[in-house]
Amino acid sequence: MSILVVGSVAYDNLETPAGRRERVLGGAATHFSTAASFFTTVHLIGVVGSDFEHAHMEFLKGRGINLSGLKVVPDGKTFHWSGHYLNDLNQAETLDTQLGVFATFDPELSEHHRERPYIFLANIHPELQLKVLAQIKHPKLVAMDTMNMWINTQRDTLQKVIEQVGMVFVNDGEARLLTGLKNVTQAARRIMEWGPKTVVIKRGEYGSLVYNGNRIFAAPAVPLLDVTDPTGAGDTFAGGFLGYLARAGKIDDSSIRRAAVCGSVMASFQVEDFGLDRLRDLTHGEIDERFHELTELTQFDHMPVFV
Amino acid sequence: MSILVVGSVAYDNLETPAGRRERVLGGAATHFSTAASFFTTVHLIGVVGSDFEHAHMEFLKGRGINLSGLKVVPDGKTFHWSGHYLNDLNQAETLDTQLGVFATFDPELSEHHRERPYIFLANIHPELQLKVLAQIKHPKLVAMDTMNMWINTQRDTLQKVIEQVGMVFVNDGEARLLTGLKNVTQAARRIMEWGPKTVVIKRGEYGSLVYNGNRIFAAPAVPLLDVTDPTGAGDTFAGGFLGYLARAGKIDDSSIRRAAVCGSVMASFQVEDFGLDRLRDLTHGEIDERFHELTELTQFDHMPVFV
Numbered sequence: 001m002s003i004l005v006v007g008s009v010a011y012d013n014l015e016t017p018a019g020r021r022e023r024v025l026g027g028a029a030t031h032f033s034t035a036a037s038f039f040t041t042v043h044l045i046g047v048v049g050s051d052f053e054h055a056h057m058e059f060l061k062g063r064g065i066n067l068s069g070l071k072v073v074p075d076g077k078t079f080h081w082s083g084h085y086l087n088d089l090n091q092a093e094t095l096d097t098q099l100g101v102f103a104t105f106d107p108e109l110s111e112h113h114r115e116r117p118y119i120f121l122a123n124i125h126p127e128l129q130l131k132v133l134a135q136i137k138h139p140k141l142v143a144m145d146t147m148n149m150w151i152n153t154q155r156d157t158l159q160k161v162i163e164q165v166g167m168v169f170v171n172d173g174e175a176r177l178l179t180g181l182k183n184v185t186q187a188a189r190r191i192m193e194w195g196p197k198t199v200v201i202k203r204g205e206y207g208s209l210v211y212n213g214n215r216i217f218a219a220p221a222v223p224l225l226d227v228t229d230p231t232g233a234g235d236t237f238a239g240g241f242l243g244y245l246a247r248a249g250k251i252d253d254s255s256i257r258r259a260a261v262c263g264s265v266m267a268s269f270q271v272e273d274f275g276l277d278r279l280r281d282l283t284h285g286e287i288d289e290r291f292h293e294l295t296e297l298t299q300f301d302h303m304p305v306f307v
Numbered sequence: 308m309s310i311l312v313v314g315s316v317a318y319d320n321l322e323t324p325a326g327r328r329e330r331v332l333g334g335a336a337t338h339f340s341t342a343a344s345f346f347t348t349v350h351l352i353g354v355v356g357s358d359f360e361h362a363h364m365e366f367l368k369g370r371g372i373n374l375s376g377l378k379v380v381p382d383g384k385t386f387h388w389s390g391h392y393l394n395d396l397n398q399a400e401t402l403d404t405q406l407g408v409f410a411t412f413d414p415e416l417s418e419h420h421r422e423r424p425y426i427f428l429a430n431i432h433p434e435l436q437l438k439v440l441a442q443i444k445h446p447k448l449v450a451m452d453t454m455n456m457w458i459n460t461q462r463d464t465l466q467k468v469i470e471q472v473g474m475v476f477v478n479d480g481e482a483r484l485l486t487g488l489k490n491v492t493q494a495a496r497r498i499m500e501w502g503p504k505t506v507v508i509k510r511g512e513y514g515s516l517v518y519n520g521n522r523i524f525a526a527p528a529v530p531l532l533d534v535t536d537p538t539g540a541g542d543t544f545a546g547g548f549l550g551y552l553a554r555a556g557k558i559d560d561s562s563i564r565r566a567a568v569c570g571s572v573m574a575s576f577q578v579e580d581f582g583l584d585r586l587r588d589l590t591h592g593e594i595d596e597r598f599h600e601l602t603e604l605t606q607f608d609h610m611p612v613f614v
Contacts, residue, residue: 017489039612089489182324182396184512185530205491206513209530218527218604223492223516244612257607284613295609297525300564302602305346305551306591 001140001246002041002066005032006107006132007122007235008079009046009070013095014274015084018228024275025056027079028122028145031232034276035239035266036120037063038287039247043113045069045132049076049101059280069113076101089227090204109135118246120238121165123147126157133164141251143167143242145234151177162191166251167198169238175201184209185216198256200241202234210260215253219260220297222268222290229274233267236279240266265290308447308553309348312339313414313439314429314542315386316353316377320402321581322391325535331582332363334386335429335452338539341583342546342573343427344370345594346554350420352376352439356383356408366587376420383408396537397511416442425553427545428472430454433464440471448558450474450549452541458484469498473558474505476545482508491516492523505563507548509541517567522560526567527604529575529597536581540574543586547573572597 007029014021033042043066050072060067077100083092107128117140121129129144136142142165150158151174158178162168168191170178175187188199188211201209207221241263248255265287272278314336321328340349350373357379367374384407390399414435424447428436436451443449449472457465458481465485469475475498477485482494495506495518508516514528548570555562572594579585 183532183534185532203513206510207525216530216604217607218514218530219607220525220527223523223525225490225492227490247612254608258612261607262612288611288613291612292609295607297523298605298607300524300526300568300602300605301561302599304595305554305565305569305598306595 001117001249002043003036003118003120003242003246004043004045004069004109004113004116004136005029005036005120005122006045006128007032007120007124008102009044009048009052010079010081010102012231012275013080013082014229014231015086016089016229016274017085018226019274021229021274025059026081026232026275028232028235030060031235031270031276032120032122032239032242033060033065034063034279035236035270036243036246037065038266038282038284039240039243039262041066042243043069043116045107045109045113047071047073047076047101047105049078050074052078059276068110069107073101078102083231085230089230092231107132117141118242119143120242121145121161122235122238123150126150126154126161129161130157133161141166141242141245143169143238145169145238146174148174148177159194163195165196167200168196169200169202169234169241171202171204171234175199185211200260202237204230204233207264208237208260210256212253212256217253217257217260219257219264220294221264222293222297224268224271227271230271231275233271236270237263237267240264261291261294262287264294308424308556309350310343310425310427310549310553311350311352311376311416311420311423311443312336312343312427312429313352313435314339314427314431315409316351316355316359317386317388317409319538319582320387320389321536321538322393323396323536323581324392325533326581328536328581332366333388333539333582335431335539335542337367338542338577338583339427339429339546339549340367340372341370341586342543342577343550343553344372345573345589345591346547346550346569348373349550350376350423352414352416352420354378354380354383354408354412356385357381359385366583375417376414380408390538392537396534399538414439424448425549426450427549428452428468429542429545430457433457433461433468436468437464440468448473448549448552450476450545452476452545453481455481455484466501470502472503474507475503476507476509476541476548478509478511478541482506492518507567509544511537511540514571515544515567517563519560519563524560524564524567526564526571527601528571529600529604531575531578534578537578538582540578543577544570544574547571568598568601569594571601
C-alpha cells in the first residue's frame with residue numbers, strides 16, 4: 001500500500017565533526033520519502049523554489065517517489081536550513097533558517113492523494129496538519145511528527161491534530177514538554193489518552209520505545225562506530241517505520257515491532273554519510289543484513305531463571 | 308559458585324522528587340551483595356563503624372551474605388554520603404561525603420576469600436583494587452567498576468587494574484572520559500584492547516550495551532512508571548549480572564546476555580523504593596516475572612524483510 005507524506009523539502013548547510021557540506025538535499029519529507037521508498041510507493045506533498053536542482057528531482061523520481069504533489073514556485077527559493085553539531089551529535093544547533101517558499105506552503109491534495117491509505121504528517125505548522133487531515137478520506141493510518149516550537153507556540157492546535165491521528169512520533173524531550181510529565185512512560189500514556197493508539201518515543205542513539213495499546217516494544221539503535229551526519233535521522237526512522245507498515249499492509253503489534261526495527265535500520269544507514277548520500281546505493285540485501293544484526297543485538301535465551 | 312565483592316558499605320541521606328530519607332543503608336558493596344544474593348552466595352569485604360546498626364547487619368545476614376570480611380571499627384563512623392536528584396534522576400548531586408572508617412579501608416582477604424571464583428571490585432581507590440587483585444587466586448572472573456574521580460586523578464593505577472580484569476562496568480560518560488573517544492562503541496573497543504574481554508556500558512534508563520569479544524548485546528531497561536530512588540542502581544545492576552553468571556557457572560556469550568537482563572531486572576526493582584527497601588521482600592517469582600516482561604519488551608519476528 002502507498003504512503004502520502006506532507007512536509008518540508010529543503011537544502012541544508014551542515015557542519016558536523018566529520019566535516020562541512022553546503023546545499024545538501026534535506027527536509028523532513030525528503031528524508032522520510034527516501035527511506036520509505038525502499039518499502040513502498042510514496043507520494044510527496046511539498047513545495048520548492050525554482051532553485052531546486054534538476055538532479056535532485058531526478059534522484060527522488062529515481063527512487064520511485066511520486067512528485068505530482070511537489071509544487072515548484074517560479075522565482076521562489078527552496079527552504080534553506082543551516083546548522084551544526086559540534087559537541088553533541090544528539091543536538092543540532094540552528095545557525096540560520098530561510099523559509100523561502102515554505103513560508104506560504106499550503107498543502108492541497110488531489111483526489112488521488114486524498115485516498116492514500118497511509119499518511120505521514122511530517123513536522124510542519126499544526127494548522128497545515130489540520131488542513132491535510134480535513135482533506136484525506138478513510139485512511140488506514142495517519143501518523144504525525146512535531147517539534148518543540150509548535151508545542152510551545154501552537155499547543156491548542158497541535159492538540160487537535162494529535163486527537164485525530166493514530167500514531168505519534170516524538171523524541172523523549174518533546175514528549176515531556178508536551179505533557180509536562182518527566183517520566184517518558186507516563187508521558188506516552190498521557191498522549192495515548194488524547195487519542196493515538198500508538199506513541200513512538202525516539203531516543204536517538206538509544207533507539208526507541210514504541211507504546212502500542214497495552215504493549216511496549218524497545219527497539220534498539222544499531223551501535224555505530226562512526227556517525228557522520230545525524231540530520232534527518234528521525235524522519236528516516238519514521239520513513240522506515242511507516243514504509244514497512246505500508247508494505248506489510250497491516251498494523252498489528254507484530255508488524256509495528258518489525259516496523260520499528262526497520263526504522264532503526266534505515267536511520268543507522270542514513271547517519272553514516274551526509275544528507276541522503278548513504279541511501280543512494282543502498283540495497284534491500286544490506287537492509288536485511290542490518291535487520292539481522294539487530295536480531296543478534298537483542299537476542300537472549302528467554303528461559304526463566306529460577307523456575 | 309560464590310562471589311567476593313570488595314567495596315563500600317555506607318549510610319546515605321537522600322533527596323529525590325519522591326521524598327527525603329536519612330541514614331538509608333547504602334554503599335556499592337551493599338547494593339551489589341543484596342542484588343547478587345538472590346542468585347548465589349556473596350562474601351562481602353568492607354568496613355563499617357560502631358554506629359552500624361544491628362538491624363542492618365541482620366538484614367545482610369538474612370540475605371545469606373557472608374560478613375566475615377566486614378570489619379567493624381570500634382568508635383569509628385560508617386561512610387556517610389548525602390546527595391540529591393532534583394532535576395534529573397540520571398544525575399546525583401553530592402551534598403556531603405564523610406568517609407569515616409572508609410578512609411583507612413585496607414582490604415585483607417582470608418584464605419577462603421582468596422579462592423572465591425567470581426570477584427567484583429566495586430568502585431574504590433584503584434590502589435585498593437590492585438591490592439585485592441594481588442591477593443586472589445585463580446579466579447574464574449574478575450569484574451570491576453570505577454568512577455570519574457579515579458579516572459581523573461588515578462589514571463595510571465586504574466589502567467593497571469583494567470589490564471588485569473576480565474570485565475569492566477562503566478557508564479557511557481566514564482567510558483568516554485577513560486578513552487577520550489566520544490563514540491561509545493569505539494570507547495568500548497579501546498578498553499577491550501587493554502585486556503578485558505567484556506565491557507559493559509551502563510546507560511541508566513536506556514539499559515546497557517554489553518561488548519563481549521566480537522559480539523554486542525543491547526539489554527533494555529524496564530520502562531518504569533515511577534522511579535523513587537536511583538541510588539545504587541548501577542551496583543544493583545552489576546549484582547544481578549554477576550549473580551546470574553556465578554549461578555550459571557559459565558561465562559559464554561549466551562550466559563552473559565541473560566546476566567545483563569538479570570542486571571536490568573534487579574535494577575528495575577531497586578529504583579522503585581528508597582535504598583534497598585524494594586529488595587527486602589522481593590521473590591524469585593517476581594524476578595522471573597520481570598525477566599519475562601523484558602522478553603516481551605524486546606521480542607520481534609526475525610524473518611528478513613525482503614528475501
